[in-house]
Amino acid sequence: MKAFCEEYNIKGGIWNDSNFRAILEATMYLPVTDKDYRKWLNFFFENCSYNQLLFNRIQLNEGTENKMFSDRDLVVQRLEAKLLRYTDAKECETEYCLKLTSVFERLDLLFNNSWKKDVLDLITRLPHEQYNQDEINKKLSFIYSNEDCDDVLVQIKELLGLYDFETAKSENKSEIRELLKYPHYYKVLVITGTTGSGKTFFVNRYIKYCLEKLKIRDISIIPYVFDISKVVSDSNLEQLLIHEMADLLGKSVQSLEDASKLLSYLPIKICFVIENIHLIIDEKSKWNSLISCINRFSRYEEFKWLLTINGYEYYALEDISNFLQRYCIEKNSLLNISKKRLAIFQHAVNMDELNKEWHVVETILQKTLSGRMSNTYVDVNKGITTPLEALYFRECIEGEEWVSSPSTYYEFIKKIFDWKANKLAECNSTTVQSTVLVIVDCVIEKLNCVIKDSELNKSDLSCLRSVQLLSSTITICKENFSVSYGFQQISYRIRVFPYWAAIMVKNRFRSKEFKVESITGYPAELKEWLIPCYIFYNAQNENALLSLFPALKKASLLEYALFCAQRDSSVFSKALYNFIIKNVDYIKSSKRCYSVFYFVFYCPLRISQKFKLFTSIAGKVKEFNLLNLYSRVFKSVVHTSKKLKQLKKNMLELAPCDVLDINYINGYETGEVFMHLSNNEEKSFDIVINDIIAYIREHESILEIIKNGNNSSFFDFFIRKCMENYLKSKKKI
Incomplete structure (x- = not known):
């Protein structure tokens, strides 16, 4: 009661029901739910009405409670209808969602803080x-x-x-x-990050969180999504927001003060959600209008803001440092991090950093690869930096057994390309495609991912940056031995390399002037996408492929081709098979050896060709200690045999192998399949043995191998497995 009386005096008495609620919340040091507030109102009316002087001074009546809650319920119903469109059914990892919920709870506390x-x-x-x-x-x-x-x-x-x-x-x-x-007004939360990092996902999950709270009327801050395209001018932005609030509240609202009083009566706070504010950075009047509007609204405790901005454009907020430092919530405060950690995005939550701290991409990929063959020869994360890309990747390998470098998945590249192409089409620019080709020509000419500002069409920059295909960089230029500060030069770096690689291959790498050797000269981050794209678009062009493979070998990049195993392209598979058979010396590491496994597993080669390739790399498998992995690969191939006659023909390719461990794997797995097919043809063991003897006699080279193999040739282990299977079957009988 002492604390209540102190708040009573600070607030200047109780002059309406919302003021009473404010005093109550200040007394308790936390916001109360509607349910709790109803209980307090009932307690007040039932137990304090005998003090007529106090009751008259407060000027409340028993109808106030019902009127206030009916008005509030009407607003809540309207909000529910408007917010439902922003919630989606996208999957959310349980642990990630729990962490986000704790962030939202903390955000509510900060927004309610004064x-x-x-x-x-x-x-x-x-x-x-x-x-x-x-x-x-x-x-x-x-x-x-x-x-x-x-x-x-x-x-x-x-x-x-x-x-x-x-x-x-x-x-x-x-x-x-x-x-x-270090004043922090806790008025604004800025969410930043690259495309696909989860900015919109964060916003939608926050809205969903608020909707769940709305259902039980346990909320004091309500998000309201405002379209960035409506930010027109300094004078009418405020009026636009006031008009939107009037429509939302169903009341006449003529000014900010009217809106503030109405919201304090309910009482609720509104959090304006504006996504992609970087879209207006280049239009100074609109940008200044937005910042000024936030400052004016922030005079009132009833208004908060949630803004999202492209991570590459965050520098624009640094130009108004007082806004960041005073109005915006610090990352450490929101995430409840006690230890101060220096970061570029100190006054914003960077989704890329958050994803890294929470291992979001890794979690998605681990779930994607759960139960699949694990390997240490390819960095699966390479090329996948955002949750959205990881989800696209998951869709692309649905049902797959293995995973290679993401850049070698055609469907993944296609999804990323379509995603960005569709976003670009939404810009409604008639010249943006021409600007895209200008950028491509600059990249090809200079073998560089950075383009000077002077080389670009300024009218299309906003579109390309909004889609986050370009990001700006500032370089300080000065002459040698000069003591002057120099001048700033703005350049732009291409982003989302799968998109640019596809554009370059489709539009420029098919010309007569193109030299395939040049593909290996680009920066590594672009090259890893260019090579697969070139292969995918030339999968049926044998001449183009035959000129590419030597260039890749020379640049130690041939594994990119092996990882592009096209199950539906016999031209590509046959050309690469012939090249590998003649260039086994290229396999000088476990990763390269694994890339051959991957190629064999997925390519549409004949079984005999796969067996020949296995035999040619047998020594490499032993050298790099990949026997377990090889065993699974070989088993997957030999078990595709359907006919006994064909299997016997294919076994000839395995006979020349002189590596004991490989012969053991090949012999035992082939013997298992051989006996299975013999049983399917209902052959007795006597007939099977006679078939094997006749088979060996037909091929003198096999007999010679067996004689010189010291009981460790392929056929030694093959025959042993056949005998083992026969003896096991007799034992069962």
Whole structure:
């Protein structure tokens, strides 16, 4: 009750029901739910009405409760209808969603926090001389009014001078100093990150979180999505938002003050959600209009903001550092990180950093690869940096057994390309495609991923940056031995390499001037996508492939071709098979050996060709200790044999192998399949043995291999397996 009375005096009494609720929440140091507030109202009416003087002074009546809640319910129903369109059914990893929920709960606390109140609570407890009281009251009156936060900060500092600060407790003094030196108004949350990092997903999950709270009427902050395209000018942005609120609240709202009073009556706060604010960075009037509007709205405790911005454009906010440092919530505060960690995005939550800290991409990929063959020869994460890309990748390998480098998946490249091409089409620019080709020509000419500002059509830059196919970089240029600062030169770096690689191959790498050797000269991050794209688009062009493979071998990049195993392209498979057979010396590492396994597993070669390739790399398998992996690969191939006659023919390719461990694997697996096919043809064991003897006699080379193989040739192990199977079957009988 003591705390309640203190808040009563600070608020100037109870003059309406929302003021009563504000006093109650301040007393309890946390927002109360509608359910809790109803209980408190009932308690007040039932137990305090006997004090007629107090009851009359408060000027509440029993109808107030029902009216207030009916108005609130009407607004909530409208909000539910408007917000449902922004929630989606996209899958969310359980652990990730739980972490996001804790972030949203923390965000609610910060948005409900009042920096002004926190400072005043500490200052008004300080001792002061009685003759200063009138001056103190004037300052407090101004501070409690709805004034700009920065103006309030000045007044609070002057107010502090009217109190006896030096005699205060040391802990209070340090807390006050901290709040005044580094003021955080907690008005704005900025979400940044690259395309596909989860900015929109974060927003949609927050809206879903709020909807769930709305259903049980346990919410005090409600998100309202505002289309960035409506940001027109300084004068009418505020009116646009006021008009939107009037439509939402179903009440006449003529000014910010009207909206503030109406919201405080309900009481709820509105969080304006504006995505992709980088779309207006290049239009200074619109950008300044947005920032100014946020400042004006932030005079009132009822308005908060959630903004998303492309990570490459975050620098624009740094130009207004006071806005970031004072109005925007720090990442450490939101994530409840006690230790201060320096970061580029100190006053924003960077989704790329969050994904890395929470291992989001790895979690998606681990779930994607769950139960599949694991290997250490290919970095599956390479080329996949965002959750959206990881989800696209999951879709592409649905049902697959193995995984190679993401850049070697045709469907993955196609999904990324279509994603960006569709976004680009939404820009409604008639010249953007021409600008795309200009960029491609610059990249090809300079073998560089950076393009100078002077080489581009300025009108299309906004579109390409909004789709995040380009990001800006600033370079300080100065002459040698010059003492001057120099000048800034703006350049643009291409992003989303699968898109640009596909464009380059489709539009430029088919010309007569193109030299296939040049494909290996591009920067590594682009090259790893260019090579697969070139193969995919030339999978039926044998001449193009035959000129590519030597260039890749020379540049030690042939595994990219092996990982592009086209199950539906016999031209590509046959050409690469012939090249590998003649260039086994290229296999000088476990990764290269694995790439051959991958090629054999997926390519549409005949079984005899696959067996010949296995025999040619047998020594490499042993050298790099890949026997377990080889065993699974060989088993997958030999078990595709359907006819005994064909299997006997194919076995000839395995006979020349002189590596004992490989012969053991080949012989035992082939013997298993041989006996299975013999049983299917209902052959007795006597007939099977006679068939094997006749087979060996027909091929003198096999007999010679067996004689010189010291009981370790392929056929030694093959015959042993056949005998084992026969003896096992007899034992069962």
